[in-house]
Amino acid sequence: MSDSEDSPLQALKAAHSKEKKELQAKITALKKSVPNNDKKKKKEITSEIEKLEKDLKDKHAKELEELELKFEVKINEAGDAKHDTQSNGEIEEKVSKVSKKQKRLEKKAADSKRREEAEAEDEAAAATSRATHESESIKEALEKRNLKLYDIAPDGDCLYNAIAHQLSNHSKRILSGANLRAMAADYMKKNPDEFSPFLTDADGEMLNDKKYKEYIQKVEAPSAQGGEWGGDAEIRAISCSCSKRIEVIQPNGQVIVFGEDLKSNDPIVLTYHRHAYALGEHYNSTVSAAAN
Structure with a gap:
């Protein structure tokens, strides 16, 4: 699908360009918010920026794929209306391919979400364990005093x-x-x-x-x-x-x-x-x- 074939693609690319500029402005503000000598905060902000960039990239890729699917469905619908010589079987086959592609995308998104949730749970559990050990160690040292x-x-x-x-x-x-x-x-x-x-x-x-x-x-x-x-x-x-x-x-x-x-x-x-x-x-x- 080219820019000239479907105006929604041009609109989507324009929206993506705007979101990229907004993200860059946000990244610049985050970098300026870090004190010069705060290495830990700098590391946290760097990780946050990497996540923001990845999330936006994934979002844009998904939106482009969804638009591609919608465009293919439009072609099939147009073919059904305009080409009487095309058999129902051929049309159904094209729609089936689109449906399978959509299911693959949905499965991929679901798998990605499950991985992220599992990683978040593991990190939360590890953080809780570290905090508990730290708290017990400090409490023991204080009791001695x-x-x-x-x-x-x-x-x-x-x-x-x-x-x-x-x-x-x-x-x-x-x-x-x-x-x-x-x-x-x-x-x-x-x-x-x-x-x-x-x-x-x-x-x-x-x-x-x-x-x-x-x-x-x-x-x-x-x-x-x-x-x-x-x-x-x-x-x-x-x-x-x-x-x-x-x-x-x-x-x-x-x-x-x-x-x-x-x-x-x-x-x-x-x-x-x-x-x-x-x-x-x-x-x-x-x-x-x-x-x-």
Whole structure:
């Protein structure tokens, strides 16, 4: 079937062209939404883009095949009306071929859907297993310290809110995640030599002065406004700024300590989670197991 033979084909190709342009615009927006130093988020966005491209390609192929089938049916119907010399058997044979082709397409689509559902179920089961193992490991580590988990909302500001929660408990001053972001940004701004050599952009390159300043701005901004998610660098900055030892319990029970030289009987203790939350990496706070 050529473009000149049937105008619906031209209309469908025009619609496909428009959808491709819209997808490209969406892909560009997704890429721009990824923070420069967030490799995990970049990987997630890359996977999402690949799926979007594949879904659109499959959709276009299916629509073209369906149009081809409709066109063949039209030819058969036209032949039935215009060519009295054509036998009913010949017409039925052509319709049968179209019907078989449609059934093959439907079977292929059904098989593909079943595979995708099975893969999704397997991935969900694996994720649940990883999350359960992680949760049990962290709970065991906390019990040894006579501590229990204190949930922090997984909103992109979890690290700062978790530290703010504990610092507020350790003193009479009520602090917020925004206060901790400002504290980290100020310390990193004043001590670039301590941090810039260990920070990279999305391409793995060290940050120059301009990019380092931009990174600091993202440290200070809340996540809802494009702020950078907190990590090791920001924990170290906060530890140095407030002269407080910070210990982070990992899923395997290992403890990462920031401010090793700071002796404290009352350190800040956080928990780090890789699989327990849909958004990905997450920090929670802790409280005494005796607390209500």
